[in-house]
Each structure stands twice: as structure tokens, then as C-alpha cells.
């Protein structure tokens with residue numbers, strides 16, 4: 001059923017989206033979308049509102065099952081595996097509308113992010129054997145390290161919902177990093193950030209890449225996207241309109257037309 | 269530390285209070301605390317409602333009642349069987365039920381509670397039906413009888429202490445954080461790699477087993493049980509204890525259980541208006557401290573000493 005034949009993935013391809021289609025009722029949210037994400041790169045997905053970007057993320061993370069097509073992550077089919085299993089395999093994400101655990105502290109949010117890298121269950125928790133304590137200490141150490149990394153270590157004990165919105169986005173990224181992902185999907189991480197915060201975000205993304213983590217980014221902020229992406233995929237009404245380096249995308253007539261036709265005036 | 273203070277408090281109370289009426293009341297508070305504690309793990313922490321929890325309370329009570337009164341088992345042999353029975357039933361109920369959420373889960377558990385109530389009432393060859401199950405033996409340790417009064421008080425509160433420790437450890441662990449995560453955002457919890465349906469099943473089973481333990485303690489205290497002690501109203505009372513005491517608060521379960529056990533007792537002076545006053549008090553608590561008594565008390569305390577939240581630059585760290 002797939003248009004691409006069964007030849008093995010080139011070694012550095014971490015994720016392959018292979019003619020994926022998905023519709024909701026009459027709306028074709030994704031229409032035969034294909035592209036590869038190479039390990040160690042920052043790959044962006046852009047497109048006007050309703051283009052299908054978030055749907056694409058939901059399909060990659062296993063939250064939605066596509067109608068047609070398939071997703072290969074590290075040469076394995078994503079389809080049929082549950083969201084939480086895929087996190088264990090190294091796919092972590094953030095949400096377009098920040099989804100923190102609001103009643104929990106900043107530190108606890110990161111600790112939940114570490115869920116798949118720890119293993120204490122009901123009996124372990126009640127018994128509190130020495131391996132459980134050791135695991136807990138280690139998890140806290142790592143969580144503080146991550147808070148340091150995203151710049152929130154001073155707020156470890158604040159309730160996460162008390163943080164200013166922009167910082168919540170940084171916390172959400174830190175939480176996703178808790179799973180030690182190999183592929184990190186960020187859905188519009190810059191939306192709601194001011195200019196200074198956006199710059200800081202760009203810097204953080206570079207540092208994340210520096211750790212060998214592959215980034216797949218949905219973003220409307222063009223200067224950020226153009227500045228840090230290795231490759232960009234443009235979606236428009238569920239279809240892949242173009243793919244290329246930031247330079248190629250900026251000079252692509254179809255892309256410019258799609259953006260001019262939409263209500264977004266922000267395209268450079 | 270808190271546990272030691274708690275143990276000391278229980279010990280002093282047990283040793284100083286000699287009036288059997290007060291001891292009895294405190295013993296009931298203990299049993300209700302275990303019930304509320306279990307439900308609080310499910311409701312307060314994981315955010316999943318159960319309107320049929322009295323079923324598991326009844327299951328624990330009837331299981332030990334039938335094994336000891338009908339079949340002559342020792343209560344100590346009946347205890348693990350009663351708990352295991354509750355465990356299995358809760359698991360089988362949870363398997364389909366916790367696919368539901370919100371109102372639907374409420375309805376589902378409500379239905380289960382009703383079915384259990386009907387079984388307690390109608391399976392009269394085993395349960396004694398409406399007229400109840402009589403002749404449940406008191407507990408003994410060797411030749412020492414742990415019937416009502418001080419020994420039972422200590423037994424029950426010993427169990428409360430253990431349940432406290434278990435729950436407190438659970439809350440402050442990977443499991444507890446995952447439970448609260450489900451409560452705050454199930455979507456995000458799944459995205460963190462938490463197997464939400466599995467965890468919801470296990471916390472349901474955990475809370476049911478605590479209810480089963482409470483049922484065991486109840487049965488051997490009163491030595492006579494009837495279906496009405498495990499009906500719909502009792503389920504609602506357990507929910508009320510959790511809500512009044514404070515959701516997601518371990519000490520709140522104790523407070524809620526105490527208030528709902530003592531209040532009806534004090535309100536006897538209002539004779540005909542007893543229920544009206546009772547209702548008014550519950551309403552007032554919910555209006556003025558909607559997050560429950562514990563949070564209300566803590567918030568007042570914290571507000572009086574909290575510094576304003578300052579927002580230094582995050583990059584400076």
C-alpha cells in the first residue's frame with residue numbers, strides 16, 4: 001500500500017513519514033504526506049492554520065492512527081504501538097496549548113517527565129526499599145540538571161501553574177527532555193513568547209541539538225524557524241507543498257502564494 | 269516524623285480515654301478514615317470518581333462474615349481471603365469500568381454499587397438477606413480477646429497508621445506523581461509515557477482493598493452486618509468524607525471521617541431538625557472552603573505568611 005518500496009532506511013534517518021493520510025469527517029487533515037527526518041537535525045514543519053501540523057504530531061506520537069500510510073521510527077512501525085510505549089522508545093513531545101501538571105511543582109513536573117526512565121511501582125513505593133530511594137535520588141538529581149538546562153532551577157518548588165506563561169513553555173520542554181528522548185517534537189514552542197524569550201528558545205533548541213537529540217518543530221515564528229532549521233516541510237491544507245532548506249523555502253513561489261492566501265501576513 | 273507524632277497521639281488517646289462510648293466513636297472514626305483514605309487515593313489524587321465504594325466495604329465484611337460465621341474459619345485466616353477476594357472483584361470491575369471517565373465512571377460505579385447491594389440483600393442463604401448476618405466472632409489473639417473497647421481501638425488505629433504510611437509513601441513516589449499527573453492532564457500524562465489506563469485500574473484496586481480492610485474491621489467489631497450498612501448512601505458518605513476533608517490530602521481523610529462520624533452524633537440535640545442542620549453545615553463548608561477543610565486551614569495559614577511571588581530572570585540561574 002505504500003508508494004515507497006521496502007529498501008532499508010539510510011542509516012541516519014530517524015523518522016520516516018510515508019504517505020500518511022488522515023481525515024476527520026469531511027476534513028482531510030493530512031493528505032499523502034511523506035518526508036524523512038535525519039538524526040541530529042532540526043527539522044521544521046510550517047504551514048497556515050489548519051494545515052495539519054498538530055495532526056501530524058499526533059500521528060507520529062501514536063495518539064492518532066492514520067487512515068493510510070505509515071510512520072517508521074528507528075526502522076520500526078509506529079502504528080499499533082501506544083503513546084506511552086513510544087515515549088519509552090524515545091519520542092517525546094510538547095503541546096501547542098501548554099499542558100503542564102498545573103497543581104504540581106516545577107520539579108515534580110520534570111520528575112513525571114522521567115517516568116519512563118524510572119520503574120518504581122505500587123509495591124516499591126510502599127516498601128520504599130533501598131533501590132527505590134536510590135532511584136528517587138537519581139531522578140531528582142537529573143531533574144535539577146534539566147531545570148538548570150532550561151533555566152528554571154530557581155523555581156523548582158513553585159507550582160507550575162504559577163509560572164509566567166513563557167516559562168511554562170520552557171518547563172514543558174524540560175519535562176519532555178526528562179524522558180531522555182532521541183526525537184523531540186515541539187508544537188509551536190515560541191507562541192506566546194516575547195522577543196527575548198524567543199531568542200532564548202532558539203538558543204535552547206541549539207543546545208538540545210548539541211546533545212544529539214533530533215528536533216521536529218512546528219513553528220509560526222518565521223525568523224526563528226528560518227534561523228535554526230536544517231530542513232523545512234511546508235504543509236498546506238493537509239498536503240506537503242514543499243520541502244527544502246530555509247533558503248529554498250523562502251524563494252518558493254508556491255509557498256509564498258499559500259501564505260499570502262492565508263490570514264498570516266508574517267511570512268518573510 | 270509525622271507518623272511518630274500520630275502514633276503518640278493515638279497511644280495517649282487510647283490510654284487516657286476510658287469511656288467506652290468515646291472509644292467506640294473513635295474506633296468508628298478509624299474505620300471511616302481507612303475508607304476515606306482509600307477513596308482519596310482514587311478520587312483526590314488520580315481524579316477518578318467512585319460512587320460505589322461501599323460495595324468493597326461490604327465485600328470485605330461479608331467475606332469475613334460468611335467465612336467465620338457460616339464456615340467456622342478463624343478470622344485471621346479469613347482476613348487474607350477477604351482482601352484477596354476484594355482485590356479480584358475490584359480488578360474485574362475496574363477492567364471495563366476505568367475506560368470510562370467523568371460522569372460515566374460515576375454512573376458505572378454507582379451501578380456496580382447497586383448490584384453489590386442487591387447481592388448482599390438477596391443471596392440470603394449466604395448473607396442472611398435483609399435480616400443480616402449474625403454470629404460473626406470477635407477477634408482473639410491466643411486467649412486474649414480483641415473485642416470492642418481499648419483493644420479494638422488500638423487494632424483499628426494501628427491499621428489506620430499503616431494505611432497512612434502506605435498512602436503517604438505512595439503519594440510521594442513515582443506512582444503518586446503519575447496519579448496526580450493523570451488528574452491534571454490525562455493527555456500530557458500519556459505523553460510522558462504513563463500507561464494511564466493501567467495505573468487507573470491499579471489505584472482503583474488499591475482503594476478497594478483498603479475498603480475491604482475497613483469492612484473486615486467493621487464486621488468483627490459489630491459482629492452483625494446487614495445490607496444497609498453498605499448501600500448507596502454509605503458510598504455517598506465516603507465521597508463526602510473525602511470532599512469535606514480535602515481532596516488529595518491524606519490528613520484530610522482523617523478530618524473528613526472524623527467530622528462525618530461525630531457530626532450526626534452531636535446533632536441529636538436538634539432532634540427533628542437534625543438532618544437540616546447537618547446539611548447546612550456541609551453546605552457551609554463547601555461554600556466557604558470549597559477545597560475541603562484541610563486545604564482551607566492550610567491556605568489560611570500559608571496566606572498569612574507567604575511572600576509575593578517574584579519573577580527574576582530565568583536566564584540568570
Ligand SMILES: Nc1ncnc2c1ncn2[C@@H]1O[C@H](COP(=O)(O)OP(=O)(O)OP(=O)(O)O)[C@@H](O)[C@H]1O
Pocket residue numbers: 024027028029047048049050051052053054055056096
Ligand atoms: N480531533 C479532531 N477532530 C476533528 N477535526 C480535527 C481534529 N484535529 C484536527 N482537526 C481538523 O484537522 C485540520 C488540521 O488541524 P491541525 O490541528 O492539525 O492544524 P494545525 O496545522 O496544527 O493548525 P494550527 O496552526 O491552527 O495549530 C483542521 O481543519 C482541524 O479542524
Ligand SMILES: [Mg+2]
Pocket residue numbers: 053054055096187
Ligand atoms: Mg496546531
